[in-house]
Amino acid sequence: MQQSLSDMRRDYTRDGLCESQAPLDPFKLFRQWLSQAVETEQPPVEANAMTLATVDADGRPHCRVLLLKGLDEQGFTFFGNYESAKGEQLAARPFAAMTFFWPGLERQVRIEGRVERLSSEESAAYYQQRPLGSRLGAWASPQSRVVADRSALQQLVAVTEARFAGQEPPCPPHWGGYRLLPDRLEFWQGRPSRLHDRLNYRLNDGQWLRERLAP
Numbered sequence: 528m529q530q531s532l533s534d535m536r537r538d539y540t541r542d543g544l545c546e547s548q549a550p551l552d553p554f555k556l557f558r559q560w561l562s563q564a565v566e567t568e569q570p571p572v573e574a575n576a577m578t579l580a581t582v583d584a585d586g587r588p589h590c591r592v593l594l595l596k597g598l599d600e601q602g603f604t605f606f607g608n609y610e611s612a613k614g615e616q617l618a619a620r621p622f623a624a625m626t627f628f629w630p631g632l633e634r635q636v637r638i639e640g641r642v643e644r645l646s647s648e649e650s651a652a653y654y655q656q657r658p659l660g661s662r663l664g665a666w667a668s669p670q671s672r673v674v675a676d677r678s679a680l681q682q683l684v685a686v687t688e689a690r691f692a693g694q695e696p697p698c699p700p701h702w703g704g705y706r707l708l709p710d711r712l713e714f715w716q717g718r719p720s721r722l723h724d725r726l727n728y729r730l731n732d733g734q735w736l737r738e739r740l741a742p
Contacts, residue, residue, distance in 0.1 A: 539633040539717025544724035546737070553712040553728035553735055554600060557636060560714070561598075564629040578626045579605065583612075584619040595627075596653065602708040603638060604645065606653060610701045611670035617642050623707055633717035640709035650703030655695075663687050665702045713740070 550556055564574035573594065580590040589612065597604030603625060607613055617623065625638040654662060667680075667687040674680050687696075709730070716724040725740040 538719050539723070540719055541633045542716055543718060544714060544716035544726055546726070546739070549714070549726050549737065551735060551737060553709075553714075553737075554598070556714060557712065558598070560629070560632070560634060560636065561627075564627075564632060564634070568629055568631045572630070574629065576627070577605075578628075579613070580624040580626075581613060581616040582620045582622070583616045589613070589616060595625075596704070597706075602640065602706045604704055604706050606650070606702070606704045608665070608668070608670040608702050609644075613671070617705065625707060635715040637711075637713040637715070638707065638709050639711040640707050642705050642707050645704035645706055647698075647703065651698040653704060654698035654702070659696075662696050663691065666691075666696060666699050718742070 561574060568574050575595040576592055577595055578590050579593045580588055582588050591613065593605050593607070595603055596606055609618075621642045622640070623642045625636075627636045627638075629635070654665070657665075663684065667683040669683075674683075711727070711729045713725060713727045718724055721742060723742040725742060727738050727740050728735045729738070730736075
């Protein structure tokens with residue numbers, strides 16, 4: 528590495544975030560920012576990519592990058608294997624945090640809240656929209672479990688392809704969706720000299736309170 532990590536920095540000058548620009552409904556602001564990220568961010572950045580943080584039964588944190596696949600007035604939707612490490616952590620402690628980072632816009636959104644499973648009907652509806660390879664992969668992959676090597680995984684896929692040859696694979700019982708029901712959203716806009724804008728929304732007696740946080 529040619530450059531020292533301690534010397535790596537950039538100044539954020541693209542935009543600001545004032546209360547006059549921010550609606551009282553955080554979902555409305557998130558949709559605005561996500562729409563702008565979809566239009567602005569360039570590949571390989573995926574605007575719906577997020578870091579999802581969970582905690583296991585021992586209180587140890589874990590995080591990974593996933594894709595947001597749905598948003599409504601209830602919350603934020605993502606999918607995965609219920610028997611994976613992530614699924615076991617959410618079963619033990621059904622709370623999580625999400626972080627979206629859009630470097631082109633110099634923006635970040637942090638979201639925290641309780642997590643619930645989607646209904647089997649909702650999970651099946653999304654599953655059927657996925658490419659066939661992804662649907663077969665949900666059956667074939669023992670997610671988060673140790674496999675001998677790549678060829679062992681490919682063999683599992685081959686067995687699954689043979690099992691469902693000539694038919695549509697149904698949604699696996701061990702796979703489906705989650706919805707994070709937020710009680711906190713923080714919108715971060717980079718500003719010069721690290722004096723960033725941070726608007727925090729927190730749920731209080733069913734109402735969203737908006738407040739500015741020091742950078």
